Amino acid sequence: xxxxxxxIQNAGSAANWQEKLRISLQGMQWSKVIEPIADKLANGxxxxxxxxxxxxxxxxxxxxxxxxxxxxxxxxxxxxxFNSNVHINQTNICVLACxxxxxxxxxxxxxxxxxxxxxxxxxxxxFAEYIDEVHxxxxxxxxxxxxxxxxxxxxxxxxxxxxxxxxxxxxxIKHLSNQSNITFSETLERLKxxxxxSLPGGGAEILNDEIREIICKGKESSEEYLEIHRQAxxxxxxxxxxxxxxxxxxxxxxxxxxxxxxKLADESLMLQCFVPYPFLPDSSRLPQAQLATANEIxxxxxxxxxxxxxxxxxxxxxxxxxDEVAELALHYGAxxxxxxxxxxxxxxxxxxxxSLNYGSYQLAKLVKDAGFSPVKRNTIYTMFNEFEIVxxxxxxxxxxxxx
Ligand code: SF4
Numbered sequence: 001x002x003x004x005x006x007x008i009q010n011a012g013s014a015a016n017w018q019e020k021l022r023i024s025l026q027g028m029q030w031s032k033v034i035e036p037i038a039d040k041l042a043n044g045x046x047x048x049x050x051x052x053x054x055x056x057x058x059x060x061x062x063x064x065x066x067x068x069x070x071x072x073x074x075x076x077x078x079x080x081x082f083n084s085n086v087h088i089n090q091t092n093i094c095v096l097a098c099x100x101x102x103x104x105x106x107x108x109x110x111x112x113x114x115x116x117x118x119x120x121x122x123x124x125x126x127f128a129e130y131i132d133e134v135h136x137x138x139x140x141x142x143x144x145x146x147x148x149x150x151x152x153x154x155x156x157x158x159x160x161x162x163x164x165x166x167x168x169x170x171x172x173i174k175h176l177s178n179q180s181n182i183t184f185s186e187t188l189e190r191l192k193x194x195x196x197x198s199l200p201g202g203g204a205e206i207l208n209d210e211i212r213e214i215i216c217k218g219k220e221s222s223e224e225y226l227e228i229h230r231q232a233x234x235x236x237x238x239x240x241x242x243x244x245x246x247x248x249x250x251x252x253x254x255x256x257x258x259x260x261x262x263k264l265a266d267e268s269l270m271l272q273c274f275v276p277y278p279f280l281p282d283s284s285r286l287p288q289a290q291l292a293t294a295n296e297i298x299x300x301x302x303x304x305x306x307x308x309x310x311x312x313x314x315x316x317x318x319x320x321x322x323d324e325v326a327e328l329a330l331h332y333g334a335x336x337x338x339x340x341x342x343x344x345x346x347x348x349x350x351x352x353x354x355s356l357n358y359g360s361y362q363l364a365k366l367v368k369d370a371g372f373s374p375v376k377r378n379t380i381y382t383m384f385n386e387f388e389i390v391x392x393x394x395x396x397x398x399x400x401x402x403x
Contacts, residue, residue: 003386008269008272008382009269012313012377012381013312014076024070025038025041025042025070031058034064036051041071047307049259051306052307065298067302068303068305068332071333076335078372079335080330080336080375081336081337081376082336082338083340083377083379084131084340085132085135085379086131087135088124089136091138091139091144092112092113094138094139096171096219098205100205100247102282114141117151117155133379134156134163134166135200136168138172144179145179149167150191153194157194164197164379166199168196170229171225174228184228185235188232197237197379199229201275203242204242206243206249206254207256211253226260226261229264230268233270238381241264243257244277244279245296245300258307265311272380274315276297278296278300279292294328302332313336314333315336316334316338328370330371340359340360364387368389
């Protein structure tokens, strides 16, 4: 089994991937619309927002997907990355009420909960044998400040020093900094010293303040989202970033969102993974939302791969888009699939139907069946392990004849 390592900045990309890309693109025939974009990619030039519009409007989705797949293949070959993780959502009590959110509760609602530190550790106990990462995001609890999270993370790290803690979205960092009356930078420093390893990307939604005012009033502004991630990077903590699409935004807004993220990534090369996921509509939340079809999801994944040249990994977030579309997404530029997960609330309360509690074997098999090579990674994409697919052993029971 092959194992290899990488720096945080390189995050597992092939060293000569731009040269491989140039050679692969030169051997292809493209339509007149796509040819100038393929030429830019071959020359290592960044695509413009206008190029992104062309890709979104091009009628031949397969051609857009093929272009994205060539970029992915040049960078990561047939590898598709995954890790073994669990989602523990520490509380659903939240002082905000974002219009797309099916998860939050007010303190008085009967199904509101807030885990104590002991309960949080008990949740970890259930999965610790199988996981190398705990992913924790939750509501903005009115009584919790940075001290609470320092104690929580310290306790988790004391018991499980080898489990990587990826926790707290930008809006949670902002909330803790307000609660404790300290800067973003001080908040992050205290959490890092307690054992926080990296930040997830949640809370980006669409980085346009007019849209945010409608769909998530009171959340961090676009600039605050970027600044919190910037501060995390300055302290040596890598992070992911996301995009919630299919609410009320226009295509231009999605492309502006990607542009802001790639410019932030240029500064540190520590935005490691982009996770685009569609709003899952229902009749009660945001009735004016668009319906994200499979075509729309696959196109957005492909455009992300092509636009985000300074963010190495594009995730097929199967929790949200389901296993079937996630498998297809691997042919449209995604190189990462999340994850074994084990348990998850936020997407499932919003209507997701994807299977939980996958073992590494099932997830690796999904990757293999899609035609790729499963590679187990650590949280921050610095350690990689080619994954050998060995079906779990079944216990054969002998039938016993009873008289
Ligand atoms: S998305 Fe996050 S901040 Fe917004 S209401 Fe839900 S839990 Fe609260």
